[in-house]
Amino acid sequence: MPELPEVEHARRQFLAVLGEHETIIEARASDPIVVPMSHDAWRDALVGRRIESASRVGKNVLVALSGDHAMWFHLGMTGRLVRQGAKDEKIDEQTGLPRFTKWWIKTKRATLCLADARRLGRCIAGSREDVVRDGKLDELGPDALAIDSVDALRARVERAKGPIKAALMDQSRIAGLGNIQALETLWRAKLHPETPVPALKSDAWKSLYDAMHESLDAALETMRDTDEVVYVEAGGPNPFLVYDREGEPCPRCGTKLVREVTRGRSSYLCPKCQKKPRAK
Known part of the structure; x- marks a missing residue:
């Protein structure tokens, strides 16, 4: 189960794979539990925006995007970030993505997926104010x-x-x-x-x-x-x-x-x- 060290690894991985200051050119979500908002709205909040930074509090990652937008994700109990094309990763034959992919984000550098078999991870995107509120980040103690x-x-x-x-x-x-x-x-x-x-x-x-x-x-x-x-x-x-x-x-x-x-x-x-x- 991902805890602080594993989530810190995911934060670093997000920036290393997609690229800090790179622009998101495509994003798709496929699970209404893992992404509990309109998937069109989720995509619109991401595509065309530049990745500015990624911070972490406890088991939560907050990605700062251009235009005062943000994306928040939590890995749940089994979620992990996987780069499309990663060695030895099992692939879903229908989608061509890693098995159990619930959302994916693409920049010109790479595509990064959330693989989550138990569907306990969560991700939302939108204005920074809304994301911080809906992700309940203000309810957390210090890291x-x-x-x-x-x-x-x-x-x-x-x-x-x-x-x-x-x-x-x-x-x-x-x-x-x-x-x-x-x-x-x-x-x-x-x-x-x-x-x-x-x-x-x-x-x-x-x-x-x-x-x-x-x-x-x-x-x-x-x-x-x-x-x-x-x-x-x-x-x-x-x-x-x-x-x-x-x-x-x-x-x-x-x-x-x-x-x-x-x-x-x-x-x-x-x-x-x-x-x-x-x-x-």
Whole structure:
């Protein structure tokens, strides 16, 4: 599932493939769920406009276009950007596009497609004001990479009453962390996912801050020279220390990693390094 590192890769990929300052010469959408607006209006908002920049907040990408227009997209759970003609990509025989393509954009440099088998991604385009509003970007907390101090992290999270994992994944507090990055962060910080936020002391907040940035930096580094990302759930390589590694030795102490299910989500952790809080 794409989280901050994968979406940052998609942001860079969008600009690298289509070209910053290039003009969009064609665009088509084919799925009313992934593009929940008139497809003619979506196309009209894009074609003929110059790509000026692309920014990211958490798992959201906002593409700035000429004429004070913009395009917003979210990859959902399985969405990924694919360049038409990418090596080893499966092609839909009817469309000639990568399988599960829901929208595509073309400049004179290339054509870039969103492939999304589960149709949970979203994309809209129009005036910048409308896109920011309808994409609900103002409801997000600061991007996780923009949290630049222990105090800043604590200010965003410490008022949460529940477990620390849920607080880290709350996009209104910090944008960008999903199940994977939350678990990787908590393992590095030696905190159990169910640790209550009010129980965290000063040293734990420092560990959590360092761990979050270490985990995000490590994930970004694994994608530095990668053109196409294949998610772990789709059979791609697993670059993570504990995620989806049940039964393997803890990289720190050698204890077998375990999988626990809480609130309907799987947590991977070390039962020795990450002590479960005592029930009160």
